[in-house]
Amino acid sequence: MPTVLTDVFRGHPIHLPHTHQPDFTSLSELPDSYTWTSKDDPLFIAPPSPAVAGENIPLIDLNHPDAANQIGRACRTWGAFQIANHGVPLELLQGIEFLTGSLFQLPVQRKLKAARSDTGFSGYGVARISSFFNKKMWSEGFTITGSPLNDFRKLWPQLHLNYCDIVEQYEEQMQKLASKLMWLSLNSLGVSEEDIKWARVSSDLNWAQSALQLNHYPVCPEPDRAMGLAPHTDSTLLTILYQNNTAGLQVFRDDLGWVTVPPVPGSLVVNVGDLFHILSNGLFKSVIHRARVNQTRPRLSVAFLWGPRSDTKISPVPKLVSPDESPLYRSVTWTEYLRTKATHFNKALSMIRNHREK
């Protein structure tokens, strides 16, 4: 049984055309292969409801005495929220943004030296979900899990140690924050450490693991017809996203359609992932989100994808299941779930759902 994320796709190759990325900046028209319509994605033009004006995911001050309830409410209604006063130093956010910008500015041949392999987890390439769509996405990405030393040495023969240091510090801060957010939201449901022993704060976070996904959305000649990152849910417990000062992230609500998440300097966006939806027996929504692009400003984002150790079985917390009903989902490890998702994409959750008798 693998215990690290790097092993997840070993024996489960995903062939993706990393080497066929265009030089985005040289294109003055959108090639057909990048032109999206609602045939390529049924939600492409989900009309915003009139109610959407003024509706936005909540911005929650973590120092507020009622923060736990506000977070709980946001997880139930939106599956996403922004946070201020999160305690992550501004210089570290600036550092990770600088690293991300420097990485994607490298010549494409250099980036390809660290390309993600078909069975690999880390490295440069197109989004993993690309194989589920007919059209290409206007973006490039870099996934990090474990030490980025080997990849970074290929990218920056001189400066790799400085950049490794930034990643290490960033991940350390994010891990602490993610655990705090998970417990604040669970506490709001009356769930305590007694109810989920594997996730005890006192167990020094050895029960968790993570990946960092760096994303770059270059400026685009026809943004209305292009897609930066297609609609998806994350398979995590929680994802913490840093976005630079360029809008592009949108979250989907059945009653509102697509809602743009405006960048708020210094704040972070938090998404509920599929595993948290399972753990909460469906009470917290794993939010469908996507990234759009624009004509004038490149966009960068850094997603901290956070989940349990690969061998931990995640199942609905018994306290959240009514005594006369079976849990909404059967138990699953993160490894099993990532593999299900890699094969079945947005049907993955329904594949592990327990079907209740009518």
Ligand SMILES: C=C1C[C@]23C[C@@]1(O)CC[C@H]2[C@@]12CCC[C@@](C)(C(=O)O1)[C@H]2[C@@H]3C(=O)O
């Ligand atoms: C741990 C992971 C979650 C992720 C797949 C991955 O193995 C590493 C990258 C993650 C990411 C980021 C972009 C969107 C997404 C759906 C994808 O294709 O790669 C997520 C994956 C996920 O949450 O399922």
Ligand SMILES: O=C(O)CCC(=O)C(=O)O
């Ligand atoms: O770039 C964004 O805003 C979204 C990124 C994202 O959803 C991801 O990396 O999983």
Ligand SMILES: [Fe+2]
């Ligand atoms: Fe995502």
